[in-house]
Amino acid sequence: MRYTFLLYTNPADFADMTPEDWAKEKEVYGAYIGALQEAGVFIDTDWLHPADTATTVSLAGGTEMVQDGPFADTKETLGGFFTVDVPDLDAALAWAKKCPAAQYGKVEVRASAMDSA
Amino acid sequence: MNDAARAAEQAARASYGRLLAILASRTADIAAAEDALADAFAKALSCWPQDGIPNRPEAWLLTTARNRLTDHQRRAARLAPEDDMPEIATQPIADFPDERLKLMFVCAHPAIDRALHTPLMLQTVLGIEAAEIARCFVVSPTAMAQRLVRAKAKIKASGIAFRVPDAPDLPGRLAAVLEAVYGVYALDWLQGGETLSDEALYLAVLLSRLMPENPEPLGLAALIAFGQSRKTARIVDGMLVPVSEQDTALWDHDIINHAAHMLTRAEAMKGIGRFQIEAAIQAVHAHRATTGITDWAALAQLNEALVRLYPTLGALVARAVAIGRATTPEAGLALLEGFDSEKISDFQPFHAALAHFLAQTGQTAKARSSYETATKLCTEPEMRMWLLRQSAQL
Incomplete structure (x- = not known):
């Protein structure tokens, strides 16, 4: 079963980070990706530019809307994701708990709806 | 209810949960399993009076429900009717694995809202109707039915596995299952109801x-x-x-x-x-x-053990009461007066215990005031009556 971890963090937490801090952060994520790959569950990941660089598009209601900024204005924003392939929710939750973002932010776990009938 | 009727009901209940657990554990789709089982029971009601009760009624129900489920799956997967689906033999139910333990762990899974653990268990393991569960929880039948439907949809969509958790997770997960079962009892202990505590x-x-x-x-x-x-x-x-x-x-x-x-x-x-x-x-x-x-001294010791293992406000108050009654009211009073006043401000058992020891130490006015506080916090009329009686006897 495929699961996507949505990584929500508060950009303010990163505001004062030095280049050394960033290097360390990259290392932590690199190790996590390595662990996922080694376990054979890794599918995909990305990390995203901050939410204030987002552009939101919608055609809902029949009119085309292109808007500067994220869809929801919240303190914690979507900063990246991981997609993994594991047998069940317990396995997905176990990996999500190891995700670096879970240590200081929140990780939302959702199963893929693509393979369900 | 007479014994025969009760026995019949218990047998039906036991097989309902067993059959549902077997059907649901294969697909993790509890709602579809419930529908299939309901169809099988309906079919039994129309067939059995004419054709006679099958030798193995539970196997008959299971086969009928499974065929129903596979029909649905076949349609969903767009399989041709001739594509083979495994058919089960007419074995006695004792030959099938009991999957109810897995079902109980699913009902009390941490990904499911705690408040729904007990209702889910009542519905799936015991086959109690949503409306009846709603009555016990004093919520509207529609609201309870919707919450149960949503919980079952989540179990299916999020891929909660039908299995007994691995050793490292087992203590915590079992605690949730036990808590949910205890929740069934806690619902009507006061009524001493015939139904739920059984x-x-x-x-x-x-x-x-x-x-x-x-x-x-x-x-x-x-x-x-x-x-x-x-x-x-x-x-x-x-x-x-x-x-x-x-x-x-x-x-x-x-x-x-x-x-x-x-x-x-x-x-x-x-x-x-x-x-x-x-x-x-x-x-x-x-x-x-x-x-x-x-034996208040024994109770003091046991409450001490309970407080160490599972510290709740209730256990802490019970320990103070046991110590006070095993030794002197002054000792009990001293322990209770050491509680954090913010934590106990709306905890009725504390105020009732305090009132008891105040009365024992001759502080009648204070005791009356504590009984009054306890009575105000008390939601059960039966308990309120006891508190009022105590206060009146001062």
């Missing part, structure tokens, strides 16, 4: 059979049974009587023996836990039937 005991005993190596389910079964033994003594003339004041002649001594036996078996397994300690506390109370006195 169901709670049924679930606890079932759990202890499915996990014979773990003593806590047996401890929980003993705890519930001790409670049941006092059903008729608990409420007298609409007033709740605390266990230490109950008329022991009204207790059901067969159930007490049964409970004590279960507790002894649990304790022999050597793995102390919250429910065994709570059952042991009730065993001490039950012992008053033979000795005529409550």
Whole structure:
């Protein structure tokens, strides 16, 4: 079963980070990706530019809307994701708990709806 | 309800949960399994009177429900009718694995809202209607039905596995299952209802059979049974009587023996836990039937153990009460006065205990005021009546 971890963090937490801090952060994520790959569950990941660089598009209601900024204005924003392939929710939750973002932010776990009938 | 009717109902209940667990564990789709099983029961009602009851009624129900499920799956997967789906033989149900333990772990999974653990278990393991569950929880039937539907949809969509958790997760996950079963009992202990406390005991005993190596389910079964033994003594003339004041002649001594036996078996397994300690506390109370006195020193010790293992406000107050009654009211009062006033401001048992010791130490005015606070916080009329009586007797 495929699961996507949505990584929500508060950009303010990163505001004062030095280049050394960033290097360390990259290392932590690199190790996590390595662990996922080694376990054979890794599918995909990305990390995203901050939410204030987002552009939101919608055609809902029949009119085309292109808007500067994220869809929801919240303190914690979507900063990246991981997609993994594991047998069940317990396995997905176990990996999500190891995700670096879970240590200081929140990780939302959702199963893929693509393979369900 | 007579014994035959009760036996028939229990048999139906046992097979309902067993059949549902088998059907649902394959697909994790509880709602589809419920529909298929309901269809099978409906078909049985129309077929059996004409064709006679099959040799193995449960196998018949299971096969019919499974065919129904696979029809749906076939349609969903756009399979041709001739594509082979495994057919099950007409074995007695005892030959099928009992999947109810897995179902119970699914119902009490941490990804499911805690408040729904008990309702889910009542519906899936025991087959109790959503409307009946709603009545017990004092919510609208529609709201309860919707919440149960959503929970089952989540179980399916999020891929919660039908399996017993691995050893590292087991203690925490089992605690949630036990909590959910205890929740069934807690729902109507005051009513001493015929229905739910029986169901709670049924679930606890079932759990202890499915996990014979773990003593806590047996401890929980003993705890519930001790409670049941006092059903008729608990409420007298609409007033709740605390266990230490109950008329022991009204207790059901067969159930007490049964409970004590279960507790002894649990304790022999050597793995102390919250429910065994709570059952042991009730065993001490039950012992008053033979000795005529409550052994408050033993209760103080057991509550001390409970506080260390499972510190709740209730256990802390119970410990203070036991110590106060085992030693002097002044000692009990001193312990209660040491509580954080913010934490206990709306905790009724604290104020009732405080009032008792204030009265014992001659501080009548303060005692009356504490009884008043307790009465205001009390939501059950039966308990309020007891508190008012205590206050009036000052």
